[in-house]
Amino acid sequence: MKKISIICSSILLTTTLAISSLPAQANLPLQLNGQQMPSLAPMLENVTPAVVLISVKGTHVEKQNIPDAFKFFFGNPRQNQARERPFRGLGSGVIIDADKGYIVTNNHVIREADEIQVTLKDGRQLDAKKIGADESSDIALIQVETKNLVEINVSDSDKLRVGDFAVAIGSPFGLGQTVTSGIVSALGRSGLNNENYEDFIQTDAAINSGNSGGALVNLRGELIGINTAIIGPNGGNVGIGFAIPSNMVKNLVSQILEFGEVRRGVLGVSGYSVNGEIAKAMELDANQGGFVERVEPDSAAEEAGIEAGDVITQVNGKHVKSFSELRGKIGSIGAGKDVELTVVKANGKSKTYTVTLKKTQSANIEPASIHSMLEGAKLNNQSKGLGVIVGDVEEGSPAEVIGLRKGDIIAGVNKARIKNIAELRDYLSEIKGISLLKIIRGNTIFYIRIR
Structure with a gap:
């Protein structure tokens, strides 16, 4: 299991919270000084059956690095360079389709697993099969066969704002389902792993092992993200956790269901994030966005008219703060799909392009x-x-x-x-x-x- 673990928020809603700021279903007839006290219990009673515990078993192959000069003394090098070790792991998942039994989780939860078992809130234990996964975004889709499942409604994560309340649901340490609450601390976070496609929701959270793949929901009980990572010493909680936005999850899952894999679209640009120094050097009006250093020949960007020196500031009408955020958003959109990019040109004027993303060169070359x-x-x-x-x-x-x-x-x-x-x-x-x-x-x- 990854060292970066999962998200669960730990800010308590107090009686100082205005009752009008909560949905009507979140009020219980408990009273203090004649006034109703806010509670998340009604919402959670409807949502928590859609969050499951995932346990896995498998065999991990460990390679032994034997210098070439000494391999002769160890007999068959292939037998002596690999050692199989059994492992067990725990995580969480979210039911997104009750009729078909589809459950979303993190790829690192089920990676290398030979057996996947799902435990529902009502105690039922079911064997699950892997439908597909994407290591670069840490998303996986598994399936169970049973009746009477409860699915979660999926929200539009592009409508999130910093300060929105968020509730995390998962199974830390295999203790059973646990709920914590907090707020959306930041949006568009990236940089945890530069090789991956990242566009995280950041939330303050009580983070514990086993929550990976669980749900981050809003106060209406709608899924806004899949909990995936934390920052903290030895996996401990320092109030900084991350979730994959629901819109990114939807894009990736739809590709897995259609193709059995993620067929990632490519824009065909390289660059870096705009900061004050770059803005000053290039005399840019924009202080955020993705600066285009180079446009690849015959790429989607070149065909659309994007040029080196441009600053990409919006993707489908949503602002991007950095090149990493741009890469994360583009990376969840499938090949062949159209994307609308807003660009600040070198002359300071803004222009909008419609770009049809191409396949990665490695996608169709074995x-x-x-x-x-x-x-x-x-x-x-x-x-x-x-x-x-x-x-x-x-x-x-x-x-x-x-x-x-x-x-x-x-x-x-x-x-x-x-x-x-x-x-x-x-x-x-x-x-x-x-x-x-x-x-x-x-x-x-x-x-x-x-x-």
């Missing part, structure tokens, strides 16, 4: 189709055209046999530098016989021979 010795490796393009990064490598695959490891960067073929997967494929298709892949691993550069 490593084995590039070269047979790359089979078993997950390949992705580095940002800014800096080569191809190797993701997970399947044990015993041709890619592992030639020496590729997770995190390696394929920077060139023979003497040619490559920028992306498409160039890697093109160079290898033209070369007959032996090729040398230039690999960057940490601070080391070396070559791997393939034929």
Whole structure:
């Protein structure tokens, strides 16, 4: 389970809260000095059956890093470099479709799980199957088969404001369902993992292990986010927690249901967040947004007319504060979908573009189709055209046999530098016989021979 865990808020609603600020259903006939006291109990009675406990079992393969010079002494290197360890884990989930039994949770809750069991609030225990997942956004969809489920209504998270009340529901430490309350502390947060697509809701929270995948709801009991991460020493609570916005969840789940995976759309720009120094240097009127440093050739952005030096300030009419937030919003929208971008041009004028997002270059190119010795490796393009990064490598695959490891960067073929997967494929298709892949691993550069 990830070290960054989950969100549960811990600000108590007191009798000083104006009763008019709560929905009518949140009032109980309890009285103090002749006045009704506010309570979340009626709302929670309707919502909590839609939040479940998830327990998983599986086997984690641990690799042993044996230097090449010593592998001869350990017999079969493949047998001695991997060790299987059983594991168990706990998390939470949210029922989003009662008829079909669909439950949303975090990918890190069910990752590598061989068995997934769901416990409902009424005590029923059900086996679940994985429908699909997206590691880069930490969203997964599982399914159970039963009747009389309760689903949660999903809210429009784009309408959230800082200061809105939020209620977190989950199962910390496997103790059973727990409810805490707080407020929306910030919107559009990112930067926890620069490799991922992030656009988090931040909330003050009583954070505990086991809440991952649980629900963050508003006072109407509508889902506004899936709890996913915290900041705190040793997983402890310091009042900073994060949830994946419900609109992002809806986009990702719809792709998983349609394709069995997330087919992420790509804008085709690189850049950085606008700050005071950049605004001054470029004489920009905008002090927030995503500064476009480079537009990729033949990309969706280039075809729409976006140029280097532009500042993207809005996505579908919603302001973006940083390039990371821009990346997170775009990353949850599927390939082939239209997105409306508001841009501040170099002359200071604002212009709106309609952009049709393209597929990632790695989405429709299988490593084995590039070269047979790359089979078993997950390949992705580095940002800014800096080569191809190797993701997970399947044990015993041709890619592992030639020496590729997770995190390696394929920077060139023979003497040619490559920028992306498409160039890697093109160079290898033209070369007959032996090729040398230039690999960057940490601070080391070396070559791997393939034929």
